[in-house]
Amino acid sequence: MCTATNYTAKDHYFGRNLDLEFSYHESVTITPRNYEFPFRQVDDLTTHHAIIGMTTVSDGYPLYYDATNEKGLSMAGLNFPGNADYKPETPGKNNVTPFEFIPWILGQFETVAQAREALDEMVLVDIPFSPEFPLSPLHWIISDREESITVESVKDGLRVYDNPVNLLTNNPTFDxxxxxxxxxxxxxxxxxxxxxxxxxxxxxxxRGLGAVGLPGDLSSMSRFVKAAFTAMNSVSGETESEAISQFFHILGSVEQQRGCVALGDKYEITIYSSCCNTDKGVYYYKTYENSQVTAIDMHRIDLDSDALATYPLVTGQQILEQN
Structure with missing residues (x-):
């Protein structure tokens, strides 16, 4: 399960916790403007906005979990089991597969308003990436500095909700x-x-008695309430250090610790937490074993290139020995 949110101090920030019992060897990937995105049913994107975010790269293709484009539009896909329902191809619509959804939106659009308009003509279709990577049941949050929406493909069609809390977890449906x-x-x-x-x-x-009754368990509905209360009452200074620190504290309020959610002989944990400064294109992350913040700046590579820039996660604990 997962939690995604965004937050505005002086700059705007977007990020998420990825909570799973296993890793797909995630890496931070920058997709420059001239990397060609081949799509299964809609027109390929030969040029597009540059994108930075967390991926699994398979056969040279970045499968994005969460990402921000160079214009500040951000998006994340979160687990939505039992509710996600992908459709057959629909004539006259933009038939986009779920694994293409993030690059299709972020590659073309600059604002939530533009993305919302495009969703009117889009269907999420049931086409997997490969036998090794079948489709995951997901729903999505799309955000910019001004607003957020939630997108859910369910049995009765594509649902797009205004998201006034700028937050998403998992089940049940967003409404x-x-x-x-x-x-x-x-x-x-x-x-x-x-x-x-x-x-x-x-x-x-x-102190803190005003919040008696606030959920503290790890279920998706409880995490939604706890993270919403934390984020919407959160106060940060305006410096980059203060803002990213506050953002990681918001995500930390609902992180998963090994041993608390048992899945057979495995445990769900917060594999990574991310925080992207959407104004500057700097992607920060921490991992379960590494609490040091690592930063990757999309503008430090050639954004007119056609080659992916991929950065494996620093997963070992980084300790400053002070004496």
Whole structure:
């Protein structure tokens, strides 16, 4: 399971936790403008916006998990089992496969508004990348500095939701997740007021009592509530260091620790957490074993190239020995 969000301090930031029980040997990949994206049913993109994000690269093709383009538009796909439903090819529509969805959107568009308009003519079709990489059941968050949307291909068609919390986790469907926030309207960052009874006096025995009842478990619905509360009340300074630190703390509020979610003989963990400065095109990440922040700047390569630039993750713990 996973959590994706975005956050604005002075600059705008977008990122996610990838929570799984295994790794696909992820790497940060920059796709420059002249790398040709071959698509299965729609026209290939021979030139496009440059893209940076997390991928598995197979046969020279970047399979993006989350990414940002050079214009600041960002997108991430999150697990959506039991609800995702991909369609047969539909005449007269742009038939895009789920593994092509991120580059198809980020390669062409600069804003959520442009992406939303394109979705009216698009169908997510049931065509896998390869036998080794079958389609994953996903839904997506698309964000820019101004707004976010959620995209879900379900049995009754493609659903596009305004996303006022700028956040996505997994099941259930986004409309239910958003409605569930009504149950937490009394949550507060300040000390609670006594609405229980005028006949009783209550001691404010601890800081943080305004958030009593905020979920702390690792289920997707609970993570949605916890991350939304954390992100929407989060306060950061304007420096890059302060902002990325705050962003990773937001994701850290819902990270998965090894041993807490058992899947047979394996455990789901937060394999990586990412934070991209969408204004500057700098992609930051941490991994489960490496809590040091690593940065990759898309503008430090030739963005008019036609060759992928791929950076394997630094996964071993980096420790500063101070004496």
């Amino acid at each position: 239910i997740q958003l409605f569930n926030l009504n149950n937490y309207v009394s949550m507060s960052t300040t000390e609670p007021e006594n609405h229980f009874s005028k006949e009783l006096h209550f001691d404010t025995y601890s």
